[in-house]
Amino acid sequence: MKKYLLNIGVVLFDRIAMLAFQIWMASYYVQTLGISNYGQWAYTLNIITIIISIFILGIDVIIIKDIVNDKNKTGEYLYTGIIIQLIGFILVVVTAVIIMDNSESIIKYAMASILIANLFIILSKPFYWTYSALIESKYRTASVIVSFFIFIPVIIVYLNIIENKEYVLFVYAIYYVIQFIVSWFIYKYLFKSSSVFSINKGKCKEYSKVGVSLILSTLSVMLFTQTDVLMIKHFIGNVATGEFSAATRLSTSIFILAGILANTFYPKIIKLNNNDKLKFIKIAITTVTLFSIVGSLITTLISPYLTTSLYGENNNISSVLSLHIWCSLFIFSGAFTSRYLYANEFYKVEIVKTILAAIVNIGLNIYTIPMFGVIGAVGSSFVAYFIANYLSFYIFKESRVLFMIQSKAYLLMVRPKLYMKELREIKCLFQ
Structure with missing residues (x-):
């Protein structure tokens, strides 16, 4: 460990x-x-x-x-x-x-x-x-x-x-x-x-x-993470595109940590038997979600000062950052659930869930961006990540167990004694 x-x-x-x-x-x-x-x-x-x-x-x-x-x-x-x-x-x-x-x-x-x-x-x-x-x-x-x-x-x-x-x-x-x-x-x-x-x-x-x-999977991921910018440019122009991109440059730089954490443990996930994989995924989701909540709260509080120091006075950039950072709740958990799917070669689930999320994101953006501007795009992204990295697991037989494990992981956050007990048990897998 x-x-x-x-x-x-x-x-x-x-x-x-x-x-x-x-x-x-x-x-x-x-x-x-x-x-x-x-x-x-x-x-x-x-x-x-x-x-x-x-x-x-x-x-x-x-x-x-x-x-x-x-x-x-x-x-x-x-x-x-x-x-x-x-x-x-x-x-x-x-x-x-x-x-x-x-x-x-x-x-x-x-x-x-x-x-x-x-x-x-x-x-x-x-x-x-x-x-x-x-x-x-x-x-x-x-x-x-x-x-x-x-x-x-x-x-x-x-x-x-x-x-x-x-x-x-x-x-x-x-x-x-x-x-x-x-x-x-x-x-x-x-x-x-x-x-x-x-x-x-x-x-x-x-x-x-x-x-x-996997092209459909990777393309779908790109569509619901990248088309926000393209649709903002189409609907409300270059200035709004720059504001949204400047804010999300900060949040997505933090989101990259999710992949790094998951990749670090990926070799171990591959070697574990399926029951131990699920135990590890559960405690990992609880841990990264707790950090995401704390990090998002801090970012929301400091976003006006942070964006002003970097880009100058711009309320739109600050607002986008303070809201977009909350997508981390499902981005960090999704990094670990995706590694579970890859380790078990459930590529179909990875493909379909990201296609579904991309469709939802684009569909919502058509309505939310003209109506609410850049904030609308943030809301669409949050819903897309929620579907891709949590709700969609219930649809498939292969991943339904992930939906249950992820639900239990969220409940574990309010039971600190049980969390610490299961965390100690996970450490045994690395000895």
Whole structure:
């Protein structure tokens, strides 16, 4: 258990560093380009993210699972997966260029920066797949911290020499290029990876087949997390898009922690028998929900001061942040329930529940955004997360047990003595 907690601590340090970068970048973009142009950046980022969800097959957790089950074939799993995703990236570039060919200059600069960044994010994946499977995230954290030390002086020089203010958009790409270079050196010389380049044709077919089957799932996730921005731009314009994106940049930076926590325990979830999986999922949901409630309350209280210091006086940004942060109640629990579904290969449930949530989110947005503005989009998101990561589990026979476990986990929050007792029992699974 100590190894997992240490790994979480290390990863949290990593995320704090990344959070600082993302918040600084959003704040700098808003102040340099203005809230309307920041809305254009957010629009471009969301469009490309949706395209990526179609062509970059969501096979990350499948590869991590394979490495956990057979470390001797790590090289085969890593390089087979990365080749598939690089082929997908070529299709992403072609599609993005076709869709945004006649766009204004700021969108073209944004597109170029986002595509470059995503290329290097994909190239870095083999390092992070390995660290996740082996519970060695300290090497990822080392990569992030060293990257920042190099990035800061590089970006100071860059910002002083550029003449066109729209070139600030390439700050995003520059960071991920630097992080890839640093990550490669750490993977090769500090982690001392012995993985040999090899392509497994059988795994290539398996990953492609599973990845294609999961396209609807990943696309649906993107639709109900990214289309808010697209629909806000369509219904009420760039300024509102920028305000919503600036606020959710803060909340979604925190939401990323959900995936990190779940990924840390994913190797263990794979190895547990089904009863122990459910016991662990129950206590994990209770724990992260308690933290979500406390964190959301604090964020709601400080949101006016936080958003003013970062973006200037803007009540809309503050209001969106104070409400959107409450989506964490179901995002954090959903990270663990999704890992249970993947570990048990219940891919159909993952696909259908996210499609259902996407339909609900888009349908609600058609009504709520014109009626209530950006606050309406927040309400639609909350309902979508509630359906995707809780209510929908009751629909399927395979996941109905998750609905019951999650309900019991919520009730456990008001029974502290029983919670502590079950928490001690869970610790035994890690000994």
